[in-house]
Amino acid sequence: MRTSRGLAALCLAGVMLAASACGGSSGGADDGTVELRFGWWGNNDRAAATQKVIDAFQAKNPGIKVKGSFTDFNSYFDRLATEVAGGRAPDVITLGGAYPREYGDRGALLDLAKVSGVLKTDKIGAAALDNGKFGGVQYGVPTGVNAISVVVNPAVFDKAGVKLPEEDTWTWDDFKRIARELATKLPKGTFAVADPTRTDMLDVYARQRGEALYTADGKVGITEKTLVDWWMMTRELRDAGATPPASQTAELITQPAPEQSLMGSGLAAMQFDWSNQLTALSKAAGQPLRLVRVPGESGGTQPGMWLQASQIYSINAKSEHPQEAAKFVDFLVNSPDAGKIILADRGIPANSDVRTAIQSVLGEHEKAQAEFIDTLTPKAGPPLVIGPAGSTDTPKILDRVNAEVLFDRQQPSEAAAEFVKQVGAAIQE
Known part of the structure; x- marks a missing residue:
């Protein structure tokens, strides 16, 4: 992953987060609708697919409104570092590589054990799930697996x-x-x-x-x-x-x-x-x-x-609506409906039921990715050592x-x- 110039600012983030505990990440409308912010990186094709997933989630959950926000890969982590330091990070944050550990160690991410009643991980393999687990704390769940x-x-x-x-x-x-x-x-x-x-x-x-x-x-x-x-x-x-x-x-x-x-x-x-x-x-x-x-x-x-989580979905520790954020993440990683829209864009789905559900609708390139991962799995080396803070x-x-x-x-x-x-x-x- 290419990373942020601004992440050095996180040296002060622990203090700044404490000072920002009012948590401006999300809000609510006058009619009681919960509003969530979802941040991720990608291009216009990914944006179109992601909006379709958001629309499908909102159709099933009319009391929750999700506002998606994206930028290109190189800019994403610079912006996120600034948002986290200022207490303005999205409710649902997309991460990868060492970032779950980096942000988790600094208190910026929610311990997902607190929302385990909503966000299920039993259909996600341990090798993939461990990409978001550090110091015994699950800070994120994988979108999919790639190499x-x-x-x-x-x-x-x-x-x-x-x-x-x-x-x-x-x-x-x-x-x-x-x-x-x-x-x-x-x-x-x-x-x-x-x-x-x-x-x-x-x-x-x-x-x-x-x-x-x-x-x-x-x-x-x-x-x-x-x-x-x-x-x-x-x-x-x-x-x-x-x-x-x-x-x-x-x-x-x-x-x-x-x-x-x-x-x-x-x-x-x-x-x-x-x-x-x-x-x-x-x-x-x-x-x-x-x-x-x-x-x-x-x-x-x-x-x-090695096999790696393509991306990680985490929840802002300061989110005003952690249960609703967890419900959205659960839909992203565990819903076959979401899987049929995203397909393999964020890696081969980590959830085994979703993988089965989308097999028949995968295109030529997605099937090639799945075959590549299947062939690699028995030949892959040991798990990657995730970098420290x-x-x-x-x-x-x-x-x-x-x-x-x-x-x-x-x-x-x-x-x-x-x-x-x-x-x-x-x-x-």
Whole structure:
């Protein structure tokens, strides 16, 4: 996940939340209707589907009105940090990655045990549910399950006359070889792969070596050697023209929508991304795309890929209407009616009954995602170690340090040391 510049402001959030206990997150109309606010990130297609879900919920619950609010991924967490610090966060908050732990530890999220009579989780597997549980407290429930993957455009491979990778056996050396071969055969402006440097890929790469981005006791777990090897590889790809030049990569970071990506524009053969992005990327590209496992899974110390909650729904600890908020979250994750609208946009549904209910109405891309998750499940590595408080700064740190490498302002060894130092400071190691 790419994260907020503003989250550092949460260092004061504990005090500010206490001072904001009046809780301006929601309200009520003169006729007694309860009004809830629901915050999430996404694009216009997700917005349209989400509004249909809200409409379906309101039809079944005429006494509750839900106001949805969304922005793009890069802006979402900046805005949320400001809202939380000012006591103005939505009643129902969408989170992911380390954010449930970050906000939960700061007292911003409701302990869902307090609304367990309304919000049921018995049909959601423990592996998915634990993505929202920290210190024995359930702070959120998963929308669905997905996994990091390589999204492949077979048409670009065919155009270059290059064979698709053997996903069960390909190594990182195979990946580099295929990327270099593509680079020599693709037209100018089309690339083998978008720059793969992102926190989830560092975690995969490190886990394959028996490491992880973080240790279970809240320290930096990835070694400088692993980081150096990673950046040596990405510089090699850049120099071969397999990835875009540094200036284009820097620009792409600011354009997170699927249609703005190289893959969504039909200008990349491969892109590392989450499996639930297949539908949006395929629609943007106007071509059928495929999901394959990341390189190095069969030859590492252990598999690096893991099953992860796509997103997490949490409830504002200061909500004036926690029971009604819980009722809405229950509808989002447990209702087949909601599932038939959302389908796999927020991951393959975590609720087993919802998965069964939507199977017959899944489109080609959603079925491909479900098959990918089903195939991966017995091959996946151990659960991910969720980063400690402060780790939500890591993606921004990585973007800055990666730019130093790609623009040749730092050598990989210097960047590795700087990354470890800055992340260690962010998590107060």
